[in-house]
Amino acid sequence: CGIFGVLGTKDAANFVALGLHALQHRGQEAGGIVAHHPDHGFNSARRFGYVRDTFTSQDVMETLPGSLAIGHVRYSTAGSKGQTAIRDVQPFFGEFAMGGAAIAHNGNITNADALRRELIERGSIFQSSSDSECIIHLMARSLQRNIPERMEDALRRVEGAFSVVAMTRTKLIGVRDALGVRPLVLGKLDTGYVLSSETCALDIIGAEFVREIEAGEMVVITDQGVDSRFPFRPQKSRFCIFEHVYFSRPDSILGGRSVYETRENIGRELAKEAPVDADLVCPVPDSGTPAAIGYSLESGIPYAMGIIRNQYMGRTFIEPTEQIRNMGVRLKLNVNRALIRDKRVILVDDSVVRGTTSRKIKEMILDAGAAEVHFRIASPPTAWPCFYGVDTPQREKLLAATMSEEEMREHLGVDSLKFISLDGLYRAVGEGNGRDASSPQYCDACFSGEYPVEPADMIEKGFEM
Numbered sequence: 204c205g206i207f208g209v210l211g212t213k214d215a216a217n218f219v220a221l222g223l224h225a226l227q228h229r230g231q232e233a234g235g236i237v238a239h240h241p242d243h244g245f246n247s248a249r250r251f252g253y254v255r256d257t258f259t260s261q262d263v264m265e266t267l268p269g270s271l272a273i274g275h276v277r278y279s280t281a282g283s284k285g286q287t288a289i290r291d292v293q294p295f296f297g298e299f300a301m302g303g304a305a306i307a308h309n310g311n312i313t314n315a316d317a318l319r320r321e322l323i324e325r326g327s328i329f330q331s332s333s334d335s336e337c338i339i340h341l342m343a344r345s346l347q348r349n350i351p352e353r354m355e356d357a358l359r360r361v362e363g364a365f366s367v368v369a370m371t372r373t374k375l376i377g378v379r380d381a382l383g384v385r386p387l388v389l390g391k392l393d394t395g396y397v398l399s400s401e402t403c404a405l406d407i408i409g410a411e412f413v414r415e416i417e418a419g420e421m422v423v424i425t426d427q428g429v430d431s432r433f434p435f436r437p438q439k440s441r442f443c444i445f446e447h448v449y450f451s452r453p454d455s456i457l458g459g460r461s462v463y464e465t466r467e468n469i470g471r472e473l474a475k476e477a478p479v480d481a482d483l484v485c486p487v488p489d490s491g492t493p494a495a496i497g498y499s500l501e502s503g504i505p506y507a508m509g510i511i512r513n514q515y516m517g518r519t520f521i522e523p524t525e526q527i528r529n530m531g532v533r534l535k536l537n538v539n540r541a542l543i544r545d546k547r548v549i550l551v552d553d554s555v556v557r558g559t560t561s562r563k564i565k566e567m568i569l570d571a572g573a574a575e576v577h578f579r580i581a582s583p584p585t586a587w588p589c590f591y592g593v594d595t596p597q598r599e600k601l602l603a604a605t606m607s608e609e610e611m612r613e614h615l616g617v618d619s620l621k622f623i624s625l626d627g628l629y630r631a632v633g634e635g636n637g638r639d640a641s642s643p644q645y646c647d648a649c650f651s652g653e654y655p656v657e658p659a660d661m662i663e664k665g666f667e668m
């Protein structure tokens with residue numbers, strides 16, 4: 204998901220809508236905005252679909268006055284299987300003795316089921332199936348005198364990977380979990396402040412990038428400035444390495460590095476680790492593009508757009524049902540036949556999950572008369588589900604969970620298939636010595652099966668690590 208918040212500028216909701224538009228790649232199912240105005244109080248709007256279609260009409264934006272607003276774009280993950288209900292769309296709002304607060308998060312609370320049971324037993328009435336609502340109810344039970352302290356109390360009970368933006372009548376609040384698994388950055392406008400999942404959404408509103416919120420940090424922002432605190436037990440951070448590979452936009456800066464350059468590096472590493480004689484390097488657009496450029500530069504094999512993407516389709520993986528996902532590949536991608544005929548083609552993609560994309564693309568490429576097809580993948584085999592906010596399917600559906608590399612190659616029907624090694628990936632993201640096995644620098648659970656936070660709810664449901 205994507206989260207965004209603005210304090211200290213007229214019509215903050217308009218800025219939030221623009222920010223969410225720039226974060227649309229992080230969630231396309233639905234969006235929501237809450238704004239506060241001293242005379243009109245808290246107002247919210249929730250809509251299914253793209254921000255550009257739902258938060259651009261005057262009718263909607265007029266209902267969201269004020270100089271303080273937060274928003275969320277939704278991508279449904281664990282807990283919300285099937286159709287999302289509009290009541291599950293964030294931000295959530297709660298009214299407390301000392302005033303209201305709205306909250307939105309990106310990530311996943313791994314003990315949400317247990318917390319929900321406990322809260323319901325103690326009298327809380329839930330209105331949605333979303334994890335964020337747990338935080339609101341925990342805040343309601345806290346004995347602290349003001350809202351930021353109540354939020355600290357609540358978040359200390361919550362396990363998992365989450366970045367939060369929240370607001371009161373006068374404050375904009377941002378939090379990253381103790382491991383800093385999900386991103387969150389701070390930006391500055393002439394007259395105010397911004398919180399955003401990624402820096403690309405600061406650019407769109409002309410905000411200056413100040414810094415990343417640190418792992419375990421909570422910032423409480425008012426007209427007076429930014430107050431920083433660290434409510435959790437300090438731990439070594441474990442940022443999601445997959446943000447570098449796929450999730451973030453290539454024009455964002457993560458950990459002081461351009462995502463684009465990191466992806467190009469991944470392609471270069473891949474070319475060193477898994478060279479092959481061929482005529483063309485083609486990306487599976489758009490997610491494989493920077494890595495394909497890196498592979499081409501390192502190998503000297505020409506880069507070409509062998510697959511053309513229809514710009515009017517979203518990310519296929521993000522469409523929630525298997526049926527739509529299956530159709531999606533053809534609706535979105537087409538082979539550039541004239542270019543491919545009789546060529547030995549290296550196809551570079553960011554990841555293989557179920558293998559649906561790769562299989563379809565291989566068929567399309569062979570139909571177009573390619574002489575050979577070699578897959579090069581910019582991440583290690585995805586053998587484990589993510590429980591921290593990225594929607595990987597159940598373990599059984601992951602190709603790499605049940606097949607060896609050679610079996611996957613056969614299943615996909617390609618001449619060769621190679622994944623970057625985990626160490627190679629770490630080198631590409633700037634860890635010159637590779638992965639520190641005794642204390643890994645990133646979360647890489649979907650590749651390694653080493654979960655930095657025990658997925659308590661999933662274990663209860665029978666998941667075996």
Ligand code: 5GP
Binds near residue numbers: 449487518553555556
């Ligand atoms: P598959 O077709 O193998 O199930 O999915 C792999 C494709 O989905 C890749 O092209 C990748 O770009 C895309 N993708 C979209 N969202 C995700 C995600 O959350 N995780 C992973 N691993 N791949 C994703």
Ligand code: SF4
Binds near residue numbers: 593647649
């Ligand atoms: Fe990121 Fe994978 Fe960890 Fe999920 S399991 S947070 S996708 S590295």
Ligand code: MG
Binds near residue numbers: 487553
């Ligand atoms: Mg892709």
